[in-house]
Amino acid sequence: MRGRWTVAWALCAAVTGGLLWGWPLRDPERISAAAAVVSAVVALFGVASAWAWRAGRGRRRADGAQVADAAEALARTVRRQWEEEAILRQLYGPEPLPLLWSDCACPGVSDRRQTVGTEVVCRADEPLALTEAFGSLAHRRLVVLGTAGSGKTAFAVLLVLALLRGRTADDPVPVLFSLSSFDPDRESAGNWLRRRIAADYPAMGDTEQYGAGVIDDLLTEHRLVPVLDGLDELPERSRAAALASLDGTLPADAPLVLTCRTDDYADAVRQSGFLTGAAVVEPAPVRTEDALAFLSRAMPPGSRQDGWATVAERLAREPGAPAAQALRSPLMVALARSVYAGTADEGDEGRDPAELVDAERFPTPAAVERHLLDALVPSLYERARRQDPARGWDPRQARDYLIRLAAGLHARDDYDLAWWQLHRWIPALAGPWRRAAVLASLGCAEFLLLTVFLVAVLDAPSRAEALRWFPQSVLESFALPPMLALSGLVTRRNRTLPRAAALAAAVALAGGLALPPSSWYYYRDASASTLLASIGFFCFAVWLVLLGVGLPTPPRTPSRGRPAPRHWRGQLVRALILVISVTAISETVFAGYAMAGYGSVLPPGSMPWGALIGAVAGIGLAALDWVRAPATGAEVATPASSVRADRLISLISAGACAVVFVLPEAVFRAVPWVPSDPLRTTMFSAVVGLFHGAVWGSFLALAAHSWPYYTAARLLLAARGELPWRLQAFLANAHRLGILRQVGPVYQFRHARLRDHLATRPASS
Structure with missing residues (x-):
């Protein structure tokens, strides 16, 4: 709370000092502009104070009733999720395969008997005996070992369902995760668990319903039993570090279930030590x-x-x-x-x-x-x-598609078929600089199509005059590579608002440094102040877009949420604060330009223009905040639902950011000093500004989401014949047939043996 008040004071002081320092105020017009700046800064401080106060309220910890409600909602969601998955995997029909599990005979992989508890002997097809065996452990910690194909994942699923069926209100909620996405070199086990819960169960992010920090409360109060499947699916160099992170980050009395192949776990234990207080079991061979x-x-x-x-x-x-x-x-x-x-x-x-x-x-x-x-x-x-x-589906063709999917995952030593990472399969979209070059080329193509549209539909005066517009757009597109590349080099996506604003300003400035040739081309007959003003307005518009959608680079996780009227009062308050804040900032920017001596290059009455632009931009950013509202408690993230959610947010973001970007651009182009040649009439310049800003705003917004990259990669791979055109329908069908399994928003092959086997098979075409 104190940090946000400091940020509010610092922001207002920086704006005031930066605008007033060194500027003479003898001119009455500048005195009035300075008064307008001070009033705008006062308004900015007011909304910033409201933001700090509102944020402080929103960060209030969840109470006991909210944590209990969150645990109940999570238990219902997890049970429904894995009941459906167990049916698809045929774990119950007509009855589970009788398989006896008992203490592991491998020496040196488990803690002392007096620390672990009683000897474990159970069968996975007997739910009551399974829950009793787990409950008899002193710390409710269990490591499930076995060879490849020994039924470790099936045991984990059956254990989760058995615990949920016999669960009372005070019992912890078992939640199954795949460990293949855990990188112990980049994050701790606790942070990874928090991120996975938030991604797989978006309803836990509903702070209005369950309070802020409810995921932390569920973990620290031991209301969750993380069931972590597949330590052996991590790279060999990461297994020992992952085991050490689990043992060192999570409390020794925190419940935990871990599955791994026997030899891989023994190697990890020799390097980092065993899991404290955990019993270790393995199955007997099937008779x-x-x-x-x-x-x-x-x-x-x-x-x-x-x-x-x-x-x-x-x-x-x-x-x-x-x-x-x-x-x-x-x-x-x-x-x-x-x-x-x-x-x-x-x-x-x-x-x-x-x-x-x-x-x-x-x-x-x-x-x-x-x-x-x-x-x-x-x-x-x-x-x-x-x-x-x-x-x-044609069996031969389906087999070829699955072979290529398995080969792609095997080549990257990955088990998760995450749709938002499919662009990494395309070399041109994998690296930040190559991706920046490709996207800049696409930007030039968009501007070319826009030029054709302006000539053919809007009836530009002549072809020669229209060709003056296209080179200007090409020159301006050179601002894309530094922006995209700088964004791609930034790996951390979860940032506080002040850091996000500062980073967005740096990226916008990087793009603005590439604009002087473009500005000189379009405003060649104007003064130097006009050139500087055009660059400044461009950077301001880009900053607004980046503040709303984030950096224009593929995110680590897809967007989630959907437009919903739930908790509309809190959303309305946040929207009003955002609109007032952006309006005050926009008015301050326009007043600052007037004080800096650029009043002659701005439309008459620039302060009302600043208020109008800020209000519309704030409404657009508030719309983005609205569509990112958490999902309902009855929803769980699936591949299909996450694709739909990210697609919806991508398209709404593109429309909103087109409006956010377009207003400063259009207003600045439609000014009285524009030369009177046919191409640069006031009306035509305004129309050009509208389309030009719409392309820029929508392009940057789409580049900040996962769905556009996924769509480009999917269409390119389908055009090559490597994947089906209806990829999600094909994957859902393979999941229903039992070839793939679903873990949250990702697909996996039903077993690593199947993935490795298919990866070595030749495709028929």
Whole structure:
């Protein structure tokens, strides 16, 4: 609170001192302008004080009732999310695979027995026993180990659902996260958890409903059980650091569940030490008779059950056969269920499970596993296409798309298919300088289209005069590369308002330094003060846009929220404060120009113009704040919903920032001193300013959001034939078929083995 009051005082003092220092006030007109500046600064201090007071109120910690309400809302959302995911992953139907979990026999990976608590022995298909085993731990800390495909993720999902089903009002809420996005070199485990909760469950950011800092309260009061899946999915160099961050950042008595492959966890423990107070469990191999009984019950009546009966008879005689060894893995059991789920009347030729015991075709367990991994995608898509020929994807084409997706993720050593990072797959959009060059070229193309529009639609006086407009626009587009590149070099996106304003000013100034050639070209007959005024107005307009949408670079996370009438009183107060603040700043800028001697290059009555521009710009920025309102408590972030939210905010931001940018530009162009040649008539200059500012404002706004980059990358990859045109529909369909799994707003392959296997397969085209 004290810091915001300091910022308010410093801002007002800087504006007053900067405008009044060194300027003679003997001229009565300058005295009146100075009075206007002082009054504007007083108004600015008033709104800044209101901002500081309002911010201080908004930062008040949530009370106990709000924290409890947030925990209840989060529990309902998490349960609904993972119930749906468990159904898609077929973890319950017809019943879970019986798998026994017990204390890990690997030495040196767990804490002392007296610290951990009782011995853990449980089965994932028994929810009550699962919750009792977890509740018996002294610190409710558990590490789940196992080999690849041993069912660690399924155990984590079933544990989350079991804890939620038996949860009382005072019990903590289990929340499942994928660890693949954690970078211990850039942030601590606590900060990463806060960021993931805010991104995956946007409703927790509703400060009106749950108070400020509710995520911190949920963590510090141990009202959450973070279930962190996939320590082994981190790069090898980061696993030990991540384990050390989890053990050193989170309190030793904070509940926690962690999954990892056994060998990778043992290596991390040797480098950083074990997780304090955590029990460590691993599964026993699946018994052959249990696997075959599970597969037989999962099959519809018909020839498939006869095939599994043949497999059972053969493996009973040969318990060491390759198929028996392969089916000891829960992953292979799940794959076999998906591959051989069809019935004979569906015409599923060549999918008889009896083929698994053919020693000539499958002489080793690895051969059986490769066969199941190869057959999974064609089997699922062929079955889906028979059920719905009109909507089904071609199996061969779908396999090619999945191979390219897997190869792209494997090449980047990534497990998360995050749509807002798809532009990194395009070399021209990956680096900040290359991206700046590409976007500047697109800006020139936009200005060329605008020139054609002005000539063809608005009937510019002559082609030669219109060609004077296009070179000016090209010269002005050279301001884009330094702005975009400087923004791309800044990695931290979460900044306070004063730091964001200062950074936006630096970026706007970097763009303004590239404007003298453009200003001289368009205002070649004007004085030096006119050139400086044009650059200053450009920087002011850019600063307003950047203050509203952020830096023009791909954000680390997509925008979220949607227009909603919830808590309209608080939103209205914030909107009024923002409008009054921007109006006061705009009026101060116009008055400052008048005091600096630029009054002759401004329209008559510049102070009313400043108020009008500031009011309209403030309304546009308030609209952006409105559309970023948190989602409702019943929503959870999904890939499709996050794409829609970011697309909506991107388009609204583009429209609002077009208006925010266009007013200073149009007003400055439509001034009386403009030479009287046909191209630069007052009306035509105003129209040119409107279109010119709209292009600049919308371009900068779109460059600050994820959806435009995703759309450009998606269309380019689709044009190459590497991905489908309807990418989100394809991914959602693959998720419904069980090829992909959904973790918050990202997709993952159902298992790392499947991703790695597909990445090595050649595409058919």
